Amino acid sequence: MKFSTAYQDNPHAAEFYDYIVPYRERQDVDFFVDLARESGGPVLEVGSGTGRVLIPTARAGLTITGLDVSEAMLGICRRRLAEEAEDVRARVTLVHADMRDFDLGQQFALVTTPFRSFQHVITVEEQLACLAAIRRHLVDGGQFVLDLFNPSLPYLVDESRMGEFGEEPEFTMPDGRRVLRRARILKRDLLQQVQDVEMIYDVTHPDGRKERVTHEFSMRYLFRFEAEHLLARAGFAVEAVYADYDKSPYGSKYPGELIFLARKV
Ligand SMILES: C[S@@+](CC[C@H](N)C(=O)[O-])C[C@H]1O[C@@H](n2cnc3c(N)ncnc32)[C@H](O)[C@@H]1O
Numbered sequence: 001m002k003f004s005t006a007y008q009d010n011p012h013a014a015e016f017y018d019y020i021v022p023y024r025e026r027q028d029v030d031f032f033v034d035l036a037r038e039s040g041g042p043v044l045e046v047g048s049g050t051g052r053v054l055i056p057t058a059r060a061g062l063t064i065t066g067l068d069v070s071e072a073m074l075g076i077c078r079r080r081l082a083e084e085a086e087d088v089r090a091r092v093t094l095v096h097a098d099m100r101d102f103d104l105g106q107q108f109a110l111v112t113t114p115f116r117s118f119q120h121v122i123t124v125e126e127q128l129a130c131l132a133a134i135r136r137h138l139v140d141g142g143q144f145v146l147d148l149f150n151p152s153l154p155y156l157v158d159e160s161r162m163g164e165f166g167e168e169p170e171f172t173m174p175d176g177r178r179v180l181r182r183a184r185i186l187k188r189d190l191l192q193q194v195q196d197v198e199m200i201y202d203v204t205h206p207d208g209r210k211e212r213v214t215h216e217f218s219m220r221y222l223f224r225f226e227a228e229h230l231l232a233r234a235g236f237a238v239e240a241v242y243a244d245y246d247k248s249p250y251g252s253k254y255p256g257e258l259i260f261l262a263r264k265v
Contacts, residue, residue: 012201013215014072016179017050018080019171023115028147029056031245032114035145035261036062039110044137046099046130047117051077055084058091065093067102100130108137112145119148119219122194124230127220131234138264144236145261150243151193151221152255161185164200176206186216193221224250224258236262 017023032053036043041062048054048066050073057064068074074094081089095104100121111134121130134144155161166182173179180202187196199215222230228238243249243256250258 010215011072012213013199014050014070014076016171016173016181016201017073018052018076019173019179020181021169021171023052026052026115028114028245029053031247032112032145033057033060033062035112035143036060036064036110039143041110042106042108044104044108044111044134046111046113046134047115047120048077048094049073049115049117051080053112053114054092055080055088058088059084061091063091065095065104065106065108067095067097067099067104069096069098071096099133100126102133102137104137106137107139108142109139110143110145111138113147114145116147116149116219118146119221120217122192122218122220127230128234131230131236135235135264140264142264143261144231144264145259146227146231148222148227148258148260150250150255150258151223155255156188156190156221162188178204194218195221222258227258227260231260231262235265237265238262 029052033056036057037060041064043057043062043064045054045057045064045066048068051066054064054066054077066077074096077094081092099117118130121127138144162185164182164184168181170178170180182200182202184198184200185195186198196216196218201213203211203213205211224241231238238260240261241250242259243252245257245259250256
């Protein structure tokens with residue numbers, strides 16, 4: 001199976017990831033760490049990236065495996081782990097694999113997909129392959145957390161998003177580069193529910209030189225009942241649907257998130 005995500009090829013996406021202000025400020029880490037604690041572990045994080053959630057989970061005393069298709073993201077995670085205490089490092093295993101087809105030869109009490117990593121899986125066939133792989137890696141009665149964004153109908157048809165948008169604060173890299181990130185929808189397929197997104201990084205080097213680098217990827221959006229049916233089809237029972245990481249119920253805000261707690265049946 002070929003890797004479809006653009007993450008593994010894009011060094012900029014990986015090097016800037018931990019500095020992007022809305023990513024730094026995401027309020028989801030405690031939610032995933034608490035679920036990991038409740039499960040008792042071991043935990044598998046699918047699409048574990050730079051370790052934003054994985055490292056706090058290991059610090060909390062849980063054994064966790066992080067799986068990611070991007071060597072660049074895994075490389076940053078390894079570098080971050082090298083600065084952790086020996087016992088934290090000992091609780092972490094990193095695996096370079098594609099979430100649509102993997103076999104770790106181990107089962108977990110909890111599998112998570114923080115920050116929409118499952119939305120990089122584009123077709124229904126691939127979604128089912130991914131969910132089947134996740135299910136095989138769960139112990140009987142194990143828990144699965146599917147973390148998606150709730151598609152906003154106004155955003156999906158907002159023409160202004162075909163041009164550059166985004167009002168994020170600029171961030172500064174340790175070497176002094178200043179980076180302003182914006183985004184643009186390159187292509188919309190309303191029938192396949194796929195958007196091709198371009199992340200645009202306008203970089204100002206310490207000597208004043210300006211550079212623009214971009215990162216393109218496709219994202220599939222899923223609606224609430226579609227995702228519920230997909231989970232049922234893949235052998236999971238949905239136990240809760242949240243609109244946010246504070247566990248507010250789905251529908252309490254719009255668009256909010258679309259977070260499923262499901263159990264292997
Ligand atoms: C938005 S990041 C989320 C990273 C991390 N879970 C977090 O919460 O910060 C999505 C991650 O999914 C990974 N990813 C995308 N497609 C993948 C695939 N087919 N298999 C495994 N990982 C994939 C990317 O490389 C990236 O690290």
